Amino acid sequence: MKLVILDYGAGNIQSIKFAIRRLGHDAILTDKVDEILTADKVIFPGVGEASSAMEKLRSSGLDKIIPGLKQPVLGICLGMQLMCNSSEEGDTGGLGIFDLDVVRFPNSVKVPQIGWNQIEGLKSDLFSGIPEKSHIYLVHSFYAPLGANTIASSEYALNYSAALQKDNFYGVQFHPEKSSDVGSLILENFLETI
Amino acid sequence: MLTKRIIPCLDIKDGRTVKGVNFVDLRDAGDPVELAAIYAQEGADELVFLDISATEEKRKTLAELVYHVGEKVNIPFTVGGGISSVEDVDILLKNGADKVSINSSAVKRPELINELVSKFGSQCIVVAIDAKQIDDQWKVHLVGGKVPTEIDLFQWAKEVEQRGAGEILFTSMDHDGTKNGFANEALAQLSALVNIPVIASGGAGSISHFTDTFTAGKADAALAASIFHFKEISIKELKSELREEGIPVRL
Numbered sequence: 001m002k003l004v005i006l007d008y009g010a011g012n013i014q015s016i017k018f019a020i021r022r023l024g025h026d027a028i029l030t031d032k033v034d035e036i037l038t039a040d041k042v043i044f045p046g047v048g049e050a051s052s053a054m055e056k057l058r059s060s061g062l063d064k065i066i067p068g069l070k071q072p073v074l075g076i077c078l079g080m081q082l083m084c085n086s087s088e089e090g091d092t093g094g095l096g097i098f099d100l101d102v103v104r105f106p107n108s109v110k111v112p113q114i115g116w117n118q119i120e121g122l123k124s125d126l127f128s129g130i131p132e133k134s135h136i137y138l139v140h141s142f143y144a145p146l147g148a149n150t151i152a153s154s155e156y157a158l159n160y161s162a163a164l165q166k167d168n169f170y171g172v173q174f175h176p177e178k179s180s181d182v183g184s185l186i187l188e189n190f191l192e193t194i
Numbered sequence: 195m196l197t198k199r200i201i202p203c204l205d206i207k208d209g210r211t212v213k214g215v216n217f218v219d220l221r222d223a224g225d226p227v228e229l230a231a232i233y234a235q236e237g238a239d240e241l242v243f244l245d246i247s248a249t250e251e252k253r254k255t256l257a258e259l260v261y262h263v264g265e266k267v268n269i270p271f272t273v274g275g276g277i278s279s280v281e282d283v284d285i286l287l288k289n290g291a292d293k294v295s296i297n298s299s300a301v302k303r304p305e306l307i308n309e310l311v312s313k314f315g316s317q318c319i320v321v322a323i324d325a326k327q328i329d330d331q332w333k334v335h336l337v338g339g340k341v342p343t344e345i346d347l348f349q350w351a352k353e354v355e356q357r358g359a360g361e362i363l364f365t366s367m368d369h370d371g372t373k374n375g376f377a378n379e380a381l382a383q384l385s386a387l388v389n390i391p392v393i394a395s396g397g398a399g400s401i402s403h404f405t406d407t408f409t410a411g412k413a414d415a416a417l418a419a420s421i422f423h424f425k426e427i428s429i430k431e432l433k434s435e436l437r438e439e440g441i442p443v444r445l
Contacts, residue, residue, distance in 0.1 A: 012318070014290040018264050048315040107389055110414065112317055112360055114391050116239055116444040117196045135197065135444040137270060139317040139360075156196055178270045178292065180234070 003027040003191070004039035006066075006079075008056045013045045016076070019177035023188050031060050040071055041191060046078030050102070050142070051090025053078055067095050072168050072194045080164060080171030081142060089142050098164045098171065100144045109157040112141040119162045119174070123151040126163065126170055128189050134182045136162070136174035143173065170194070197442045198408045199239035199415035200429055201393065202422045204229060206275070207247040209255040227262045233422070234269045236429040239444060241267070242295065242363075242417060245275030246338070252276065257289045264290025272320055278306070280313055287314060295320040295363060298336040301343065301350070304357060311358035320393075321359040323350060325380075326367040332380055339367045347380065348387055355388040362388060363417065365395040373399025373421070378411035385412035393417055401427060401435045408441050 003020065005013055007029045020027045020043075027043065028035060036042060044066065046053055057063040066073070066083075075083045084094045087102035094102070105111045116135040119127075136154075143160040146153060152163035154173070164171040170190065176183035205212050210224040230241050243263070245256050260273055273286050274295030283294050300307050300321055310319045324339045325332045325347040332347035351362055364384055366377030376394045385392045391414035394407045398418035407413045421427045433443045 012287040012290070012292070012314075014261075014288060015264055015292065018290060019268065021265075022268070047317065049312075110389050110391050112390070113196060114317070114361060115196050115199050115415070139270075141316070175270075178268065180268050184268060 001025060001040045001191070002038065003041050003043070004036055005029045005043045005045060006036065006062060007031045008053070008060055008062055012047055015175075016043060016045055016177045019184065019187055020191070023184065023191060025191060031062060033061070033065055036065060036069070041194075042069060042071060042073045044073055044075040044079035044083070046076060046080075046082060048078060049090060050078060050081060050087040050092040054082060054092045054094070057082065063095060067097055070168060072170065072190065074190050075169070075171035076177075077140060077173060077175060080173055081144060083164070083169060083171050084144050087142060097169050098144065098147070098149050098166055100147045100149070100161070100164070102142050102144050104142050106157050112139055113156045114139050116179075117154050117156060117162075117174075119152040119154050121150070121153045124163070124165050124170070125193055126165070126172075126186060126189050127152065128193060129185055130182060136176070136179040136182060136186075138162075138174045140173060144171075195442045197239070197444045198413070198436070199393075200237075200404070200432060200443070201240045201242055201415055201417040202233045202238050202429070203242040203244060203395070203417050203419045205419065206243050206245045206256070206259065208249060208251070209247075209259050212246070226259060227266055230263050230267050230271070233429065234267050237433055237445065238269065238429055239415070240269060241271040243271060243273045243275075244295075245273070248276075253282070253285065257285050260286055260289040260291045274320070274322060280309055283310055283314060287318065293318040293320050293360070295322045297322040297324065300354070301334060301336055301345065304353065307354060307357035307359055316358050316360040319359050320361045320363050321354040322363040322365065323347060323354070324365045324367055327380075335367060339365075339370075348383065351384055351388055355390050359390065361391045361393060363393040363395055366397065369397030370395070372397055375399065375403040376407040376411055376413070376416065378407055381407060381411035381413050385414075391415065401432055404432060404436060405439050405441060408436070
């Protein structure tokens, strides 16, 4: 299996590489269009700030490539947020794959949300074998609201999308690579069964 | 519901764990990677590695350690100790650390927080604050608590938040090592003052101390070292009891 992690200079991807390796696979980190188009699966990571990440995607032309991909794509954290219409963070236009606008958590709770929360309303093969209310690890200040593409929700001040799916595009707000055995199984589902 | 985090802290010197570690099922008590894996298996929510070595080789050894921990451990971990530049942080994150913790270097040059936040994001910058109560005032201390300053804990915490830190790790030097409980009054005050997570550190001696710091102290997470290293409390037992007390934890 050819597995590609999109390289657009965003954040720390070493832990994703480690998690994939623990599952017995190797991933290529690349921004080359040929490599991306011929991949079996694509991982779209992201840590950091939305507008500068989007700027990096634009300057490498990946913003045009990603929405046209036909193979399974998994956006993680900021990667998922950038797949939405827009983000309130830095007033950023997104890739428009998911018809949702990402907004900041209200100040009635501590922001960022850091730690282990639960996912429920699990709807996709991504969550095969994952019990409702399993704990996953999150670090984020902005969230995607619930919508037609929501395949898992979580609660922090309100109910929001913990995972999204539309056709071949998947996005998770949490970090599967850091979510212990639950996260490993979700990654494995993406790699093996989707 | 977001759960309260339990965080074992490992002191590292020249790539090995130091201080007493009393894990019977550990082949080599000095191996931080093995110890980290055991804690992760037992249900620790995060890990903190605090590097106390002062050798010139420090940077390289620490980067190697981070790489090996990241290879093996599937929960988040923070690395701290002597980090003072963007380059220091870059190396650690590239090798697989999730967050870094800065302390004295941030007090000496507060702009460092802004620089790290703009380069790496708030989510991976933890500011550790050591403080001690002197004449009813909480004063920030540097260099592992050895050097007192005139800086007020609460003013500094507010500034740290405004500069973009993602979390505050507060160690009360009055409580550290006493096993008499965390500094809950100061913690509750901190938690009300800032709108970022606060990690309680210093004073853990019993399960009820954790219950107290999550309720009275309003802490978002609690860090401890020796009670876990010496198996005085197991993480599983601690979390089960916390759940019985109605505190949300990941089990």
